[in-house]
Amino acid sequence: MSFFSRGVVCDVAQRTRGSSLHRLSTCGSHRFCRGLNSPFTQPVVGAGVLPHLSFNQQVWECLLLCVHILLPCVKHYSKIQILQSCFLNTFSECFFSVLIKWATSRMEKEAKEKNQQLYKPCSNGIIAKEQASSLQQEIQELRGSPSGLPSVPEFELADIFYFCRTGVESILDDEVTKRFSAQELEGWNLLTRSNYNFRHISVRLTVLWGLGVLIRYGVLLPLRVTLAVVGICLLLVLTTLVGFLPNKEFYLSEKVHLMCYRICVKSLTAIITYHNRENKPKTGGICVSNHTTPIDVIILANDGCYSMVGQVHGGLMGMIQRAMVKSSHHIWFERSEVKDRHLVAKRLSDHVADKTKQPILIFPEGTCINNTSVMMFKKGSFEIACTVYPVAIKYDPRFGDAFWNSSKFGLVSYLLRMMSSWAVVCSVWYLPPMNREEGEDAVQFANRVKAAIAAQGGLVDLIWDGGLKRAKVKDAFKEEQQKLYSEVLVGGQETGD
Amino acid sequence: LAKSCPGQETVTLYLRGVALRGRRPRPAPPSTSPPPASTSHPIKQEDNLTETRLVSHSQITRLYSRFTSLDKGENGTLSREDFQRIPELAINPLGDRIINAFFPEGEDQVNFRGFMRILAHFRPIEDNEKKSVAVSEPLNSRTNKLLFAFRLYDLDRDDKISREELLQVLRMMVGVNISDDQLGSIADRTIQEADTNGDNSISFNEFIKVLEKVDVEQKMSIRFLH
Numbered sequence: 001m002s003f004f005s006r007g008v009v010c011d012v013a014q015r016t017r018g019s020s021l022h023r024l025s026t027c028g029s030h031r032f033c034r035g036l037n038s039p040f041t042q043p044v045v046g047a048g049v050l051p052h053l054s055f056n057q058q059v060w061e062c063l064l065l066c067v068h069i070l071l072p073c074v075k076h077y078s079k080i081q082i083l084q085s086c087f088l089n090t091f092s093e094c095f096f097s098v099l100i101k102w103a104t105s106r107m108e109k110e111a112k113e114k115n116q117q118l119y120k121p122c123s124n125g126i127i128a129k130e131q132a133s134s135l136q137q138e139i140q141e142l143r144g145s146p147s148g149l150p151s152v153p154e155f156e157l158a159d160i161f162y163f164c165r166t167g168v169e170s171i172l173d174d175e176v177t178k179r180f181s182a183q184e185l186e187g188w189n190l191l192t193r194s195n196y197n198f199r200h201i202s203v204r205l206t207v208l209w210g211l212g213v214l215i216r217y218g219v220l221l222p223l224r225v226t227l228a229v230v231g232i233c234l235l236l237v238l239t240t241l242v243g244f245l246p247n248k249e250f251y252l253s254e255k256v257h258l259m260c261y262r263i264c265v266k267s268l269t270a271i272i273t274y275h276n277r278e279n280k281p282k283t284g285g286i287c288v289s290n291h292t293t294p295i296d297v298i299i300l301a302n303d304g305c306y307s308m309v310g311q312v313h314g315g316l317m318g319m320i321q322r323a324m325v326k327s328s329h330h331i332w333f334e335r336s337e338v339k340d341r342h343l344v345a346k347r348l349s350d351h352v353a354d355k356t357k358q359p360i361l362i363f364p365e366g367t368c369i370n371n372t373s374v375m376m377f378k379k380g381s382f383e384i385a386c387t388v389y390p391v392a393i394k395y396d397p398r399f400g401d402a403f404w405n406s407s408k409f410g411l412v413s414y415l416l417r418m419m420s421s422w423a424v425v426c427s428v429w430y431l432p433p434m435n436r437e438e439g440e441d442a443v444q445f446a447n448r449v450k451a452a453i454a455a456q457g458g459l460v461d462l463i464w465d466g467g468l469k470r471a472k473v474k475d476a477f478k479e480e481q482q483k484l485y486s487e488v489l490v491g492g493q494e495t496g497d
Numbered sequence: 498l499a500k501s502c503p504g505q506e507t508v509t510l511y512l513r514g515v516a517l518r519g520r521r522p523r524p525a526p527p528s529t530s531p532p533p534a535s536t537s538h539p540i541k542q543e544d545n546l547t548e549t550r551l552v553s554h555s556q557i558t559r560l561y562s563r564f565t566s567l568d569k570g571e572n573g574t575l576s577r578e579d580f581q582r583i584p585e586l587a588i589n590p591l592g593d594r595i596i597n598a599f600f601p602e603g604e605d606q607v608n609f610r611g612f613m614r615i616l617a618h619f620r621p622i623e624d625n626e627k628k629s630v631a632v633s634e635p636l637n638s639r640t641n642k643l644l645f646a647f648r649l650y651d652l653d654r655d656d657k658i659s660r661e662e663l664l665q666v667l668r669m670m671v672g673v674n675i676s677d678d679q680l681g682s683i684a685d686r687t688i689q690e691a692d693t694n695g696d697n698s699i700s701f702n703e704f705i706k707v708l709e710k711v712d713v714e715q716k717m718s719i720r721f722l723h
Binding site for chain 2: 126127128142155156157158159160161162163164165166167168169170171172173174175176177178181464468472473477478479480481482483485486487489490
């Protein structure tokens with residue numbers, strides 16, 4: 001049997017049985033070993049035990065990794081091979097973590113020998129920020145007066161110090177601008193793109209890096225590109241074919257979509273761990289998630305069928321969109337319609353009300369954030385009266401940074417970068433469904449969902465808008481600060497009278 | 498101008514192709530034992546930059562990293578727009594004045610040296626530095642911190658805060674929430690309390706006198722990590 005049809009047959013068998021047997025699809029071999037705790041979710045055991053592997057061992061492990069990537073492309077994928085592949089999977093993840101640790105420690109050692117400073121970007125920040133206290137408290141402290149507002153409007157020349165210091169603190173280290181560029185790593189993972197200030201330290205390291213380049217660009221990249229092309233072509237062809245069938249054959253279209261997404265996932269070598277799959281989004285609901293990269297869509301669609309929402313594009317994206325619509329329901333907006341909030345809300349509500357249609361997938365942040373934080377959720381999708389299924393996605397940056405910096409790279413060059421890094425390793429958590437409570441408005445609900453996602457994914461919960469990537473901050477925030485200060489000045493007088 | 502001093506090593510620090518040379522000082526005598534944060538490194542031997550004695554190597558590299566991340570035009574200097582892109586600074590009522598402080602008279606670009614000069618004002622005052630006999634006053638002394646704040650008020654640099662300048666700053670800080678009259682009376686009262694020589698404006702010495710009880714060292718200091 002061919003590689004592709006085997007996957008379909010396995011899924012058919014599983015579905016008819018109706019049990020929650022784990023799917024033995026050819027593309028899901030990594031999920032088979034989900035039962036073994038993936039090293040990604042646990043502290044790496046190997047690193048502490050084997051701090052310095054010999055060069056030969058590393059080369060051997062490199063080769064093993066290549067075999068692992070090549071294996072799924074081989075036809076006749078038997079059970080033994082699945083086991084082998086999953087063992088290699090676990091092993092290769094161990095290997096990566098050890099490799100990264102080794103590379104960094106070697107650099108430190110060599111730098112020390114040559115008495116050079118090795119600059120390591122520190123995730124702690126540049127300055128020690130004081131406990132966040134309110135404007136009022138800080139100014140009271142400055143004036144040395146006891147708590148409570150003054151009885152007459154009082155201004156002190158010293159008040160300026162508060163604004164001065166907070167201003168300079170924000171110049172040195174602010175919460176927002178660093179979210180729009182790739183996260184800096186503490187170590188080096190042998191990718192030049194994440195090499196910020198490391199310089200040529202030793203020949204051995206350079207050789208290893210060279211070998212890495214050879215493997216990544218010579219072996220992995222062509223394979224992955226081929227797979228991706230195959231996946232996209234299949235998607236276009238098969239969805240159009242299914243579209244010709246009467247009643248759009250919902251079941252078949254689901255299979256077709258899932259299969260094509262699995263091929264795409266394999267083409268990126270995405271090692272995904274799904275947690276809490278019992279909370280998977282069901283029909284008549286909206287799935288919301290944090291947004292890091294366009295690949296998020298493929299990662300989520302790999303595990304279930306969703307209806308996408310988005311703007312109509314031209315070119316290849318447009319073709320894919322039109323093909324997808326033929327076999328399942330998606331919501332594509334024209335550019336002009338995007339501005340009309342009511343129209344958008346209506347179409348989403350109509351879709352959600354129809355119980356035969358799949359759950360909608362929405363990214364409320366509206367833009368890509370670098371996976372260290374979750375920024376403001378736009379309230380539009382939370383105004384619709386339905387269940388919200390939050391999902392948290394967290395990428396492991398050691399294997400290749402997944403963040404799409406749209407001001408630096410176009411989509412195609414981003415995908416090529418993704419395909420030429422080591423792998424895309426991520427965790428997906430399905431959170432329990434949430435509903436809007438009595439007396440809660442859309443904004444509060446959105447913040448509640450955001451807090452849940454941030455807590456699960458270990459991300460920082462920010463109230464700032466992701467749109468600040470490109471737009472200036474609204475004056476309303478400045479006016480808020482001015483209002484707070486003027487209350488300190490004259491607030492006491494109003495209560496005193 | 499390389500002075501040959503035994504016991505000093507030249508440390509070459511490469512930052513993205515820009516070589517900054519620094520000199521490690523001799524190990525301090527055991528009695529004073531300064532905390533690590535206050536090791537002094539001049540950035541360039543040929544410049545007599547005593548102000549940059551105040552930051553250590555790792556702090557310089559971190560600041561440079563921050564400088565380049567703000568520099569979107571990638572030309573080695575920052576413009577006013579680069580600062581205004583920081584949201585937390587843009588919502589600060591005195592944000593524009595603080596940004597102005599970085600730019601020397603009539604210039605639109607600030608380089609890394611200028612950037613560091615201003616930030617050096619905010620370094621905490623270490624105890625041993627108070628006792629040391631410095632050739633010229635370090636940038637983070639109490640007087641220099643007060644001078645920095647004074648210049649935020651005194652826009653035209655005539656060494657006096659006039660009533661109009663004070664009103665301008667007050668208006669920036671309160672926005673539209675207080676009427677002109679009230680603001681005017683607040684300004685008058687402030688000048689009355691501070692002015693000692695009767696010229697209806699606040700000079701720098703009068704400014705220092707008014708603030709002698711305020712813990713400037715703590716309020717105008719930012720603690721750098723490492």
